[in-house]
Amino acid sequence: MPELPEVETVRRGLEPVLVGARVERLVLNRKDLRFALPDRFAERVAGQQVKSLSRRAKYLIAELGSGEALIMHLGMTGRFILEVPGAPVQEPGVFHADAGRHVIHDHVVFELGSAGRITYNDVRRFGFMDMAPMAALAASKHFAGMGMEPLGNELSGETLAALFAGKAAPLKAALLDQRLIAGLGNIYVCEALFRAGLHPRLPAGVIATRNGRPRPKAHDLARIIRDVLTEAIAAGGSTLRDFAHTDGSLGYFQHAFKVYDRAGEACVTPGCNHRVQRLVQSGRSSFFCAGCQPD
DNA sequence: AAGAACTCCTGTTGGC
DNA sequence: TGCCAACAGGAGTTCT
Numbered sequence: 001m002p003e004l005p006e007v008e009t010v011r012r013g014l015e016p017v018l019v020g021a022r023v024e025r026l027v028l029n030r031k032d033l034r035f036a037l038p039d040r041f042a043e044r045v046a047g048q049q050v051k052s053l054s055r056r057a058k059y060l061i062a063e064l065g066s067g068e069a070l071i072m073h074l075g076m077t078g079r080f081i082l083e084v085p086g087a088p089v090q091e092p093g094v095f096h097a098d099a100g101r102h103v104i105h106d107h108v109v110f111e112l113g114s115a116g117r118i119t120y121n122d123v124r125r126f127g128f129m130d131m132a133p134m135a136a137l138a139a140s141k142h143f144a145g146m147g148m149e150p151l152g153n154e155l156s157g158e159t160l161a162a163l164f165a166g167k168a169a170p171l172k173a174a175l176l177d178q179r180l181i182a183g184l185g186n187i188y189v190c191e192a193l194f195r196a197g198l199h200p201r202l203p204a205g206v207i208a209t210r211n212g213r214p215r216p217k218a219h220d221l222a223r224i225i226r227d228v229l230t231e232a233i234a235a236g237g238s239t240l241r242d243f244a245h246t247d248g249s250l251g252y253f254q255h256a257f258k259v260y261d262r263a264g265e266a267c268v269t270p271g272c273n274h275r276v277q278r279l280v281q282s283g284r285s286s287f288f289c290a291g292c293q294p295d
Numbered sequence: 296a297a298g299a300a301c302t303c304c305t306g307t308t309g310g311c
Numbered sequence: 312t313g314c315c316a317a318c319a320g321g322a323g324t325t326c327t
Contacts, residue, residue, distance in 0.1 A: 003320060034303070034322090058321080076321055077305080102306085124304045126321060169298060178322075185320055240320065241307080260320095282299050285318085 002074045003185030004058060004150065005232035006243050006251065010080055011055045013246030014118065017082055018062065021115035022049045029107050034075060034128040037108075044068060044131060045110075057146060057182035061137065069134045071142055075126025082246040083117045100248055123242065147180040150225050155181065157219030160207070164218075167204035172281050174204035175225075184225070187238060187260045190287045192228050194259045196221045199293040200279070200286040231256065259287040267291060 002010065026042040038044065048064040055061070062070040072078075079101070090096055090103040101121050108120040108129065120127075132140040147163075148154040163180050164171075174180060175189045184192075193200050198207070198217065207217040237243060237251030240261070244250055254260075258268050263278035267289040274291035 006320075073321085075304095076319070105305085122304095123306065124319085124321095126304070167297090173298075176321090187320060238320080243320070283301080284321095 002058060002078070002237070002243060003188055004055075004183035005188070005229055005235075005253065006237035007058045007060060007074065007183075008055055008233050009237040009245060009251060010074070011053055011060055013082065014060075014080055015053045017112070017115055017246075018050050018110075018118065019053050020050065021112045023047065023110050024113045025111040027109035027111065029109070033107060033122060033125050035130075037129055038131045041129070041131070045070060056143060057149065057178060058185070059142060063134050067134050068131050069137050071130040071132060071137075071140070072120075073128050073142075075122060075124065075128070077124045077242045078120065078122040078127035079242065079244060080246050081119045081121060081248070083119065085114055085116045087117060100244070118246075145179055147178055147182040150181050150183050151229055155222050155225065157214040157222050160222045161209045161214035161218040164204040165208035167208075169204055170201045170281055171198055171204050171207070172200035172284075172286050176284075181225070183229070186284055186286075187257070188225075188228050188232065190260045191258060192221065192224050194288060194293060195224045195228065197292055197294075199290075199295045200281060200288050201295065259289060261287065263287060 023045050026045040028042055031037055048066050051063040053062050060072040090099050093103055096103045102123055105123045106119050106121045110118040164174055167174055172189060175184050207215055207221060232253040235251060235253035238254040239250040240254055259276050262276045265276050267274045267276060269292050272291045274289050276287055276289055279286050
């Protein structure tokens with residue numbers, strides 16, 4: 001589900017409630033998500049005050065008073081639901097229309113006392129949680145080897161060209177590779193490649209350097225990646241199926257999609273007579289316009 | 296060793 | 312209407 005803009009939207013929803021609050025109790029409805037939950041998870045989190053809530057790529061990082069970091073990834077269908085203090089716990093059941101979710105997939109509950117309650121719900125359970133010392137976070141297994149933050153200062157035509165130089169892998173795969181740039185997913189890669197006029201199957205190396213200088217497309221793509229992500233964050237992310245804000249409201253960037261999930265529809269570019277096509281690359285759907293993104 | 300394929304899991308959707 | 316295959320926003324592991 002969530003790519004960088006959705007995770008940032010969740011972070012902004014949680015931050016005002018979570019930061020400064022103390023976790024009175026951590027309720028674990030199962031012992032694993034995608035991976036086993038950390039050893040003594042409930043004991044290490046309960047009683048701790050949350051000092052900050054940050055984001056790295058598609059990960060959320062809660063800094064605890066103990067000096068440990070709580071690392072959270074939403075996978076495909078992970079959601080956090082905020083509830084006011086004293087809200088009744090939902091009765092177990094497959095689907096609760098009033099709760100707007102399958103309550104049976106409420107896996108982890110943060111009881112925050114007077115600050116309320118935060119519930120982590122994850123239908124497909126591809127999300128996970130882990131803990132690591134805050135001081136050694138960058139070297140922890142999730143972040144060591146992770147690529148640059150696309151909205152940070154590092155991403156530029158120069159760095160992108162250097163990363164992709166000599167790569168035979170398709171642009172689509174290279175942009176999804178979290179070891180190169182971390183935070184992009186299927187939707188925003190499709191949209192960025194469309195805006196840049198680059199076919200998803202082109203070898204990543206085509207935008208790299210020539211005669212020691214980045215090709216113009218490298219600068220275009222770097223700028224477009226920032227633009228797409230920034231616009232999506234401003235729109236509160238994209239809601240296709242599962243994504244919802246912590247208060248249950250929905251993102252609306254999906255209305256701005258030019259190609260994603262629009263196979264068969266007419267290309268939006270004025271004067272372009274092509275239709276959006278879908279192709280499968282390493283098991284994932286790519287959407288593109290053959291007229292605007294020549295092979 | 297890079298690149299592609301397969302895997303985890305459950306729910307929804309579209310075609311017959 | 313019902314059944315079932317295809318598909319879904321991620322990413323670690325295993326193949327070629």
